Amino acid sequence: MITVRNLRKTFQTPLVQEGRFSGLRTLFSRAYKEKEAVRDVSFEIESGEFVGYIGPNGAGKSTTIKMLTGILHPTSGEVLINGYSPQKHRKRVVGQLGVVFGQRSQLWWDLPVKDSYEILTAMYRVEESTSRRRLGELTELLELGELLDTPVRKLSLGQRMRADLAASMLHDPDILFLDEPTIGLDVVAKRNIRGFLQTLNRDFGKTILLTTHDMDDIEQLCQRVIVINHGQIGYDGTIDELRNRIGLPTMMKVTYRGAVKVPLTWELPFRVVEQEANVLTIACNRQELKAMDVLRIVSSWGEMDDVHMEEPEFEEVIHGVYN
Numbered sequence: 001m002i003t004v005r006n007l008r009k010t011f012q013t014p015l016v017q018e019g020r021f022s023g024l025r026t027l028f029s030r031a032y033k034e035k036e037a038v039r040d041v042s043f044e045i046e047s048g049e050f051v052g053y054i055g056p057n058g059a060g061k062s063t064t065i066k067m068l069t070g071i072l073h074p075t076s077g078e079v080l081i082n083g084y085s086p087q088k089h090r091k092r093v094v095g096q097l098g099v100v101f102g103q104r105s106q107l108w109w110d111l112p113v114k115d116s117y118e119i120l121t122a123m124y125r126v127e128e129s130t131s132r133r134r135l136g137e138l139t140e141l142l143e144l145g146e147l148l149d150t151p152v153r154k155l156s157l158g159q160r161m162r163a164d165l166a167a168s169m170l171h172d173p174d175i176l177f178l179d180e181p182t183i184g185l186d187v188v189a190k191r192n193i194r195g196f197l198q199t200l201n202r203d204f205g206k207t208i209l210l211t212t213h214d215m216d217d218i219e220q221l222c223q224r225v226i227v228i229n230h231g232q233i234g235y236d237g238t239i240d241e242l243r244n245r246i247g248l249p250t251m252m253k254v255t256y257r258g259a260v261k262v263p264l265t266w267e268l269p270f271r272v273v274e275q276e277a278n279v280l281t282i283a284c285n286r287q288e289l290k291a292m293d294v295l296r297i298v299s300s301w302g303e304m305d306d307v308h309m310e311e312p313e314f315e316e317v318i319h320g321v322y323n
């Protein structure tokens with residue numbers, strides 16, 4: 001279980017001095033400006049949850065993850081991973097965490113992948129037979145086969161990400177923190193990574209906190225989403241509740257066999273957005289009105305041939321939350 005209580009992080013950066021010898025004067029100046037990257041963030045994540053942690057650029061996501069993993073110390077507030085602070089009980093907590101930063105590899109650049117794995121399993125003190133069995137399983141799940149003998153610098157981005165994911169799982173942690181694990185990947189590589197993460201969560205019960213700008217990642221993988229904006233939590237709940245809260249309309253396209261006669265009235269419980277010959281586009285709020293009720297009304301306007309419904313894109317919903 002992950003507990004985050006009133007977490008804050010304020011960075012201090014030297015104020016840049018103007019004028020002559022500005023570089024030197026900045027170096028020796030005691031003037032700082034403060035940046036509140038994370039302000040009063042609290043949440044709890046139960047074992048086995050798959051949670052998306054999303055927000056616009058600079059919202060405070062990476063800073064939060066760095067405090068959850070113990071890399072950064074909070075200015076105030078606390079983090080507990082299965083009851084222990086990653087800052088105070090680093091050794092104990094590190095064994096329970098797997099971490100992947102998509103922008104940076106934890107593997108040794110010039111070494112073949114399997115040599116990095118050997119170093120990591122030794123660092124985590126994983127017993128040899130256990131590590132061999134686990135690497136076998138990970139090699140199969142992530143199709144690492146021929147990559148194991150290749151130096152990391154020669155891997156494609158997708159291959160490197162798979163190798164990094166395996167590295168984060170070598171000590172079989174219960175909890176995974178993933179910061180943009182699909183960044184820059186093509187659709188096939190993304191699908192592979194998502195499949196692997198789904199297996200980890202569903203079949204092996206791993207708790208996963210995922211940060212990404214890819215809303216398909218979130219929609220396909222996460223049961224719950226936490227939105228952070230300007231360092232504060234703006235939403236914490238299911239994707240469906242989020243859709244409801246933003247209340248974007250469902251669009252219905254109704255095609256008629258022949259002529260269609262829209263009555264001249266303002267009292268419709270939905271909006272007729274457009275009429276093009278025998279095709280009507282209708283916007284309705286599905287929280288207030290069932291599709292069947294809409295159809296009952298529009299079927300009296302002509303002989304219906306086809307109906308097509310389009311739920312609002314998750315990207316649009318998120319755009320609504322960020323703004």
Ligand SMILES: Nc1ncnc2c1ncn2[C@@H]1O[C@H](COP(=O)(O)OP(=O)(O)OP(=O)(O)O)[C@@H](O)[C@H]1O
Nearest residue numbers: 011013035037055056057058059060061062063064
């Ligand atoms: N070491 C640092 N020193 C000073 N300011 C920092 C530092 N690290 C982050 N910040 C600032 O804190 C804010 C939050 O940054 P953070 O990297 O957590 O955002 P993010 O949500 O992960 O953004 P992105 O989606 O762009 O990766 C930003 O304004 C950033 O410039």
